[in-house]
Amino acid sequence: xxxxxxxxxxxxxxxEFLGSxxxxxxxxxxxxxxxxSRFEELRVRDTIVFFGSAxxxxxxxxxxxxxxxxxxxxxVQRAEMKLLMSRYYEDTxxxxxxxxxxxKSLEGTDRRFVICSGGGPGIMEAxxxxxxxxxxxxxxxxxxxxxxxxxxxxxxxxxxxxxxxxFMRKYWFTYLSKAIVVMPGGFGTFDEFMEVVTLVQTLxxxxxxxxxxxxxxxxxxxxxxxxxxxxGTISPEDVNLFYRTDSVDEAYTxxxxxxxxHALKKPVNTGYLTG
Numbered sequence: 109x110x111x112x113x114x115x116x117x118x119x120x121x122x123x124e125f126l127g128s129x130x131x132x133x134x135x136x137x138x139x140x141x142x143x144x145s146r147f148e149e150l151r152v153r154d155t156i157v158f159f160g161s162a163x164x165x166x167x168x169x170x171x172x173x174x175x176x177x178x179x180x181x182x183x184v185q186r187a188e189m190k191l192l193m194s195r196y197y198e199d200t201x202x203x204x205x206x207x208x209x210x211x212k213s214l215e216g217t218d219r220r221f222v223i224c225s226g227g228g229p230g231i232m233e234a235x236x237x238x239x240x241x242x243x244x245x246x247x248x249x250x251x252x253x254x255x256x257x258x259x260x261x262x263x264x265x266x267x268x269x270x271x272x273x274x275f276m277r278k279y280w281f282t283y284l285s286k287a288i289v290v291m292p293g294g295f296g297t298f299d300e301f302m303e304v305v306t307l308v309q310t311l312x313x314x315x316x317x318x319x320x321x322x323x324x325x326x327x328x329x330x331x332x333x334x335x336x337x338x339x340g341t342i343s344p345e346d347v348n349l350f351y352r353t354d355s356v357d358e359a360y361t362x363x364x365x366x367x368x369x370h371a372l373k374k375p376v377n378t379g380y381l382t383g
Contacts, residue, residue: 139276143269155224155284156207159300160231160291170194196291196323197234203356204238210364212244222247231291233260249277286371287363288319292326305349318366319350320359
């Protein structure tokens with residue numbers, strides 16, 4: 109009996125089917141189960157998440173671009189702004205480094221607070237870089253986009269993820285987070301910040317979740333909530349759902365105090381409401 113020239117493809121190896129709309133629930137589920145499996149294996153239960161612009165450069169790169177613009181007749185004004193904004197890259201890098209060192213120094217507990225970013229360039233790179241410089245494992249929750257988003261080189265390799273669905277990526281940002289730092293950013297950062305604040309406000313996140321809005325000059329121009337209070341679309345106390353600062357020292361002290369008071373004194377808890 110001769111072997112058939114045709115061999116059926118197993119369903120879970122059928123790439124045409126897996127890429128179809130009928131298999132969308134499987135793709136969504138895989139972006140829940142695969143990260144969960146890795147986090148469980150590597151005992152990652154607590155994260156400190158950094159949000160911020162992919163376009164903010166390190167001081168070194170911004171300085172080089174400004175020098176090149178002056179030399180070659182480029183857009184000096186834009187290059188000067190990039191250099192000004194580079195302070196947030198360096199502040200992110202330093203804050204992530206210090207938080208990682210604090211986490212590694214904890215005694216009498218197996219808890220650790222792992223720096224987590226969106227995995228791309230800019231502020232995301234700075235967060236992973238700072239944690240890496242403190243010799244700490246760190247997470248990158250990357251997403252496939254037609255521009256900007258590529259893995260930065262500082263992510264711990266076994267904690268590098270690639271998502272297709274924004275909402276599954278957001279789920280993993282918030283599910284393990286015990287604190288969130290929001291640096292200056294664009295539409296994506298604004299979206300992430302507002303969604304987290306909404307979840308806290310509506311008690312869909314019931315765990316204590318300190319949120320730092322970093323960069324007072326930037327956010328005072330971009331985010332004016334007072335008219336919402338005036339017109340009654342939010343409550344006056346809603347503006348206290350996050351902590352504003354422009355200082356690495358203040359952000360570090362606030363976050364460490366919050367984590368020591370609330371996270372370390374309670375068992376590991378994702379903090380989502382059931383049902």
